[in-house]
Amino acid sequence: MDKWQQQEFPMTLADFDFLRNLAYSHTGIVLPERKKQMVYSRLSRRLRTLSFKTFSQYCRYLETNTQELPEFINALTTNLTAFFREKHHFVHLDKQICPQWLANKQKRIRIWSAACSTGEEAYSIAMTLYGRIDLNLFDLKILATDLNTQVLETAKKGIYSAEVLPTIPANFSSKYTKPLPKTEHFSIKQRIKDLVHFKQLNLLQPWPMNGPFDVIFCRNVFIYFDSETKKRIIKKFRTLLSDGGYLIIGHSESINDFAADFEFVGQTIYRAKQRSAPFLSSHLQQLQGAE
Template sequence: MAAITDQEFKQLADYVKAHYGIHLKDEKRPLVLGRLQHVLTEKGFATFTEYMKYVTSDRTGAAARGLVDKITTNHTFFMRETEHFHFFKSQVLPYLVKTVKEKDLRIWSAGCSSGEEPYTLAMIIDEFFGAQKPQWDTKVLATDISSRVLETAQKGIYSLESIQTIPAGWKSGYFRKLNAEQAVVDSKLQREVVFRKFNLMDPVFPFKRKFHTIFCRNVMIYFDGPTKNNLVNKYYEMMEPGGYLFIGHSESIDRNESPFQYVRPAIYRKPF
């Protein structure tokens, strides 16, 4: 079993911070060691120095993708922080229906993990618009840095236990039972979510049009202050006036560093 020296941990942490914005504190060392140990064994590396040389020299990007897949924590579930979804349905969507031109709704689930959040948004939107939905473009953009969780999200297969928290009408209307333990998201709903791999640390966001709502919940807890402030300000620039930003309840925005207006806990708005 390979150990990780102070210098090796610093090299790995610096690389992850520079490329993905994730701030690996020293107390995360056991987690990093545990998640990467079998990778070193599998690849035949005796030290983390050898492993990092492999990551930085691999021009295909596969080694870096493997690293980020291992160190990111993608814990989520349906209806997480439920009050956000109630606010989105009762306050945000009615406002957008009245104000959005060309019936082009632009919603972004940034850091979508295994897909529960964007699928929940898609179900809310479908239920809200009802018969009027064909008149609107309501597709949800869902991005994440991890190829592994995006693959899970695109398949749309979840345990029956994991969908117990959603309303009964949603379970029957948007899921098909696969077997005694699993259900799959209905193909109609799957078409309403566009999954893409995207690194929030990219210097330029490549989106042609600005968003009306951005969900970025429980993502910025992994960033240090300057990284978080920079990302929040990029969200501000990529948002339509009057648009909403949802973050995790364990997160906050420094209102001295951002022009976003506070609405209620973990909900902010771009002023007109």
């Protein structure tokens, strides 16, 4: 007998195909055969919660109960993150990008943390810039989005385990965090929280924002997409980036196959090439028509 039929919750090949096709259609995440154990492990929690005995029951439930779809997506999506993860990106933001804004006296600054998970990336960006930019002179806003509604609730609260406090540079943690008495947690201070606006967003669905953004962080996301999905999202990023704006991706990712609109400027850091206004207008119309 197939080992998947001997598990706590039997899963047939048809069940797995249904689940991975559903995940792909709604999130763009590709789940090959080798991810079957991960799918089983993460969704088993939902089956226990719903008192189902088999994955076939759960698949039928998904077909008839649309309200379960967010729970399904939340269970499947990966949320590994950390404060100042891939530190060189924040060094580049501090030492290379920010001085350009100051030199150009650029008053409006917009940054997007796509796939922000529980908020550590967005707050790391805010801490990096808070002491470098005079908020009385500059209009700085950070948009942070994620597909997973549960992690966004954690992000909005800005409360984290004291165990991760050492991952924040000491000069930042002393100024921008505060311990929560009688707990093993700390909170991000309000002045940092005020710079970040958290919103739920599915990268495969229409994007409500107009841009332009000066920096887009989209790290460790493309590894879950197939080539066509990746290409489509990169093109949409370009339409929302200002000329000379930056796209920052994860350490194991590359956009070289789709990088005609970008130039490589640093480790997994790309800068948007100059484009004419008519081209961008036409390109944006094409993308909107394809959605």
